[in-house]
Amino acid sequence: MDRSDSLLKADRGIIEQLRQGGTDRRRSEEQLFSRFSYFIREGITKHALSEDDAFNAYSDTILVAIENLINAGFEGRASLKTYLYQIFHNKCVDLIRKKTTNKNSVNRSESISDRLLLLSDSSRSVLQKLIDKADWNLLKEKLGSLEDKCRQLLLFWGDNYSDKEIAAMLYYKTADVVKTSRLRCLEKMRRIYNIT
Amino acid sequence: MDTPEYIDHYFKTQPLPEEARLFGEKMESDPVFAGEVAFYLSVFQASREQAEENKKQRFWEIYRKDRDSRNTNRVIKLAYYLATAAVIAGIVFGLYIFISPAPKKQLADQYILKNLQTLGVEMSSRNDSLQNGLRLYNEGKTAESLQQFEKIIQSDTSNFTAKKYAGIVALRLKEYDKASAYFEQLETYTNLYANPALLYQALTLMERNHSGDEAKAKQLLQKVVQDGLDGKETAQAWLKKW
Numbered sequence: 001m002d003r004s005d006s007l008l009k010a011d012r013g014i015i016e017q018l019r020q021g022g023t024d025r026r027r028s029e030e031q032l033f034s035r036f037s038y039f040i041r042e043g044i045t046k047h048a049l050s051e052d053d054a055f056n057a058y059s060d061t062i063l064v065a066i067e068n069l070i071n072a073g074f075e076g077r078a079s080l081k082t083y084l085y086q087i088f089h090n091k092c093v094d095l096i097r098k099k100t101t102n103k104n105s106v107n108r109s110e111s112i113s114d115r116l117l118l119l120s121d122s123s124r125s126v127l128q129k130l131i132d133k134a135d136w137n138l139l140k141e142k143l144g145s146l147e148d149k150c151r152q153l154l155l156f157w158g159d160n161y162s163d164k165e166i167a168a169m170l171y172y173k174t175a176d177v178v179k180t181s182r183l184r185c186l187e188k189m190r191r192i193y194n195i196t
Numbered sequence: 197m198d199t200p201e202y203i204d205h206y207f208k209t210q211p212l213p214e215e216a217r218l219f220g221e222k223m224e225s226d227p228v229f230a231g232e233v234a235f236y237l238s239v240f241q242a243s244r245e246q247a248e249e250n251k252k253q254r255f256w257e258i259y260r261k262d263r264d265s266r267n268t269n270r271v272i273k274l275a276y277y278l279a280t281a282a283v284i285a286g287i288v289f290g291l292y293i294f295i296s297p298a299p300k301k302q303l304a305d306q307y308i309l310k311n312l313q314t315l316g317v318e319m320s321s322r323n324d325s326l327q328n329g330l331r332l333y334n335e336g337k338t339a340e341s342l343q344q345f346e347k348i349i350q351s352d353t354s355n356f357t358a359k360k361y362a363g364i365v366a367l368r369l370k371e372y373d374k375a376s377a378y379f380e381q382l383e384t385y386t387n388l389y390a391n392p393a394l395l396y397q398a399l400t401l402m403e404r405n406h407s408g409d410e411a412k413a414k415q416l417l418q419k420v421v422q423d424g425l426d427g428k429e430t431a432q433a434w435l436k437k438w
Binding site for chain 1: 235236
């Protein structure tokens with residue numbers, strides 16, 4: 001069977017919009033969330049999760065899926081529903097396991113590591129130690145205290161929007177202006193973070 | 197290219213292996229540079245987490261609205277179903293009342309209440325035993341009344357009036373077999389101008405309401421109608437509701 005055959009028209013539409021980026025991406029993220037939100041009820045009934053936990057498992061599923069769909073990590077071998085359900089099921093199992101073993105800590109090094117793949121082990125180790133020292137709550141607090149445009153810019157950057165997309169959404173003239181502004185915002189962050 | 201731009205360029209593009217090697221070496225040899233890289237990645241990660249939290253908040257709003265609207269629809273649907281069920285139940289009940297046959301015992305009770313609650317006493321100074329029995333009955337002394345009528349029957353076995361009253365009183369006392377026996381005896385008086393024996397027998401069966409009594413009562417009522425016997429109108433009315 002052709003891979004694209006297993007994808008419904010609606011699924012293909014959502015994936016295309018996600019990959020188009022910009023405001024289309026935001027809309028299609030919400031469409032994707034709504035399309036399979038009945039999984040939350042399944043999390044409650046089949047995995048005996050609370051509504052909050054089932055919602056979190058499903059939201060995390062969508063966040064992972066968005067990233068994979070944008071970065072072509074999803075190959076379309078299965079339907080979008082099957083693909084999402086597999087992730088969701090694993091998230092539910094993870095949640096149950098974390099609850100029973102009481103391991104709720106966030107492993108940030110893991111999520112950053114894909115950016116460090118090309119570095120040597122020793123370089124990665126140096127970096128990892130420095131990153132682990134960061135005060136995440138303070139970083140987020142300072143991020144929240146930035147002026148609105150700067151904060152928006154960094155949030156879009158963190159959400160993997162390209163400078164070109166950010167330029168369109170936040171009304172900058174060019175992607176280069178976004179880049180310059182982003183680096184300035186980073187500098188502001190450094191100043192207010194270090195003052196503390 | 198200054199340091200922040202260099203770091204940004206490295207992470208924003210796909211670096212060549214040689215570029216990655218140089219970048220790594222600089223990190224290991226220059227702690228300040230390593231600190232800047234760590235800060236860059238930490239802010240990126242914090243922004244990413246904050247963006248995800250915001251996105252989750254957006255998702256929660258969508259989910260909450262959808263859930264609330266589903267719940268509201270569910271309540272509306274439930275109310276609709278309940279209202280429909282209530283209307284249907286009302287219609288069914290109404291049809292049942294309108295179409296279904298009236299309970300036979302209820303018909304018998306109504307008849308007794310209307311016709312046999314009190315029995316006619318002659319307004320005379322005559323104090324014969326029959327009148328005495330009727331007075332006792334009307335005073336609610338039914339057991340004494342029955343004794344009185346049975347005494348009369350003992351002394352005059354052909355006294356059909358006493359047998360009629362004895363049957364009625366026995367019926368009121370719920371002594372159905374005795375009542376039936378008196379009405380069967382009364383039935384034998386075929387030359388009477390008015391003899392409600394068959395109607396009363398049917399009435400007794402309707403009151404007793406044992407298995408098969410209803411069918412027997414119906415047969416008796418049909419006979420009353422066919423033969424034009426005393427109580428024909430009542431029998432006809434009952435048969436219509438049968």
